[in-house]
Amino acid sequence: MQVSEIDNVKIYNLSAGKSLPDWLTERKKRALLKKNVDLRRRIELIQEFDMPGVSTSLRVSKDGQYIMATGIYKPRVKCYDVNNLSLKFERCLDSEVVTFEILSEDYTKIVFLQCDRYVEFHVGHGRHYRLRVPHFGRDMKYHKPSCDLIVVGASSEVYRLNLELGQFLAPYVTKATEINCCGVNDEHGLLVFGTEGGHVEAWDPRTKTRQGILDCALHCSDADYKNSSVPAITSIKFNGALQLGVGTSTGHVLLYDIRSSKPLLVKDHMNEIPIKCIEFHKQMDYVYSMDANVVKIWDSNTGKQYTNIESSVDFNDLCVIPNTGLSMMAVEDQKMQIHYIPSLGPAPRWCAFLDNLTEEMESSASQTVYDDYKFVTKQELESLGLDHLLGTNLLRAYMHGYFVDVRLYKRAKSIADPFAFEEYKKRKIREKIEQERPSRIKVEDNLPKVNRDLASRLLDNDSNKKKQSSNLLKDDRFKALFENPDFEVDKEADEYRLLNPVLARFDKNKGKSKLEEETMEVQEEEDKDSDRELYESSDDSSDEDRTWRKEIKKQHKIIRNKKQEEIVAEDEDNEKVYEFSKAPKTNNIRSIMQVSKKSLGDRLFKEGSNIVTGTGGNREMKFSMRDKKRSSETHKKMQKHYEERKKIVRRTSYLTKKRLPKM
DSSP: OEEEEETTEEEEETTOSOOOOTTSOHHHHHHHHHHOHHHHHOOOSSTTOBOSSEEEEEEEOTTSSEEEEEEETTTEEEEEETTTTEEEEEEEOSSOEEEEEEOSSSSSOEEEEETTSEEEEEOSSSEEEEEEOSSOEEEEEEETTTTEEEEEESSSEEEEEETTTTEEEEEEEOSOSOEEEEEEOTTTOOEEEEETTSEEEEEETTTTEEEEEEEOGGGTSSTTTOOSSOOOEEEEEEETTTEEEEEETTSEEEEEETTOSSOSEEEEOSSOSOOOEEEEOSSSSEEEEEOSSEEEEEETTTOOEEEEEEOSSOEEEEEEOTTSSEEEEEESSSBOEEEEOGGGOOOOGGGTHHHHHHHHHOTTSOOOSOSSEEEEEHHHHHHHTOGGGTTSTTEEEETTEEEEEHHHHHHHHHHHOTTHHHHHHHHHHHHHHHHHHHHHSOOOOOOOSSSHHHHHHHHTSOHHHHHHHHHHHHOGGGTGGGTOGGGOOOTTSHHHHHHOHHHHHHHHHTTOHHHHHHHHHHHHHHHHOHHHHHHHTOSSSOHHHHHHHHHHHHHHHHHHHHHHHHHHHHHHHOOOOEEOTTSOOOOOHHHHHHHHHSOHHHHHHHHTOSEEEETTSSOEEEOOOOOSSOOOHHHHHHHHHHHHHHHHSOOOTTOOOOOOOOO
């Protein structure tokens, strides 16, 4: 469905959109429907509403249940049943159809005027009879009161075929050389013929005489229109008993009262192409006039345009469903067009769902809030002191609240809260201040929640590595490193301190007091160590190497001190009762408690054993007792070597810088 709005009138083109080829299989059609959104959203109002090549004419049966259409190629006629919105039958013909008429209330009696001078009569089962007229026909109408079939064409004679008698009657002889179109008034049966010379002749079938002539070319050839040729009459249509619409080959539509020889209104399409069809809206004073390019809808009293329907292909015929806003066009294309204008009338009964579709698409159609009323709940009424108005005309109940006049609401609001304006002003000032604050003090923290220090160090690198750091933070492969808490760097781990001594020093300077105290203790011990002087006195090592070694030694000593503290804490917590192999065997509980109160070293020294067996099981622990004062031979040799080196090494502290004399 395609929606267009021309002159503020919405027009829905129901035939717009893509169509599926007939040669596709059902499986491929379903696959295309799943992939293509346009195919799923299309509206196929009537199935197979198309022709192989071109559609030429359209008619609706008098009972409104069937739609007949003709087209090429091959020449054929199609009948559609609107109750099922599908094709009822299709018949092929011998030659192209110029025009056709439905004689019965339904599709059972049809007559076709063909381009090879033949007139064919069809009934429900197929072709009934076929005959030929003397000249090529251009238009055909059925006069119901006399059962005469009127055929006009490239001749001055009007052929009459009486269907009751089954024979030709004496033709009407007109003053024209050729007749292009004809019309029949359903009210009083007057016959009118449009000629090639721009005249309209009216004949009375009761008297079989001419009743009058209208010179339409006279009103289309004056200085205002500046036509170079004499306009011919191309279409005629009656509206009621007295009004007559005439279309010319120059693109003019003239509205006549048959009692006057002058037109009431002249409408120019401004395209200078023949008018093919004229239709009248029964309920509104609107006229449909169609040429090959456009269908214009305009007011029959003033001539003001209401809207128009345009297409990329030429129009051939127009069919308006009576008392509705639906119209159909036969065009120079395979698909016949269907247009729906809701403002001209409702949809027909057989496609009433169009009204619901168009209402949903019109967003402005539903209005939920009144402009002059304010919706309030019952609690708001009580707070405003308007609850005593319940049941009066001042409140309109709606769902779970009420509509109250906006002027009454504003006055009650000002009385109930007289300082509301002051509070509103303060709130606006506060909001204005809050809006200005971020512009003055704005801290952008783009660091992740996990490993913030690592991310900050990556971002603080030099300009050459900045691009790599930003890519590292945005790389999906390292995304979990800055999002998952399991990947958080543990700075208290021993591996971290040994592998990253410089980072540990950086973290120490940030304010970790506990680590700072431990480091200071190690520093004091190193000042007393003679080895430090030996290493620092080496001239070959650089300042960076010395700093690196110092940091590594600090971290090693901190880890060693921590391990010793943990061992001592475990010994204090684990108080168990031991049973020694050489201890006096006794079952006295008091003696066992006395033994357990002594330290482990005293008990081992007293028993003289280095194997302890617990009373709780068969587990054993072996201790090797060593005197701390007794040093090994290797330690003595190393100590002696250090003392000898201290005597040999020459100090550099006495060396001072001397400035060279100026030249």
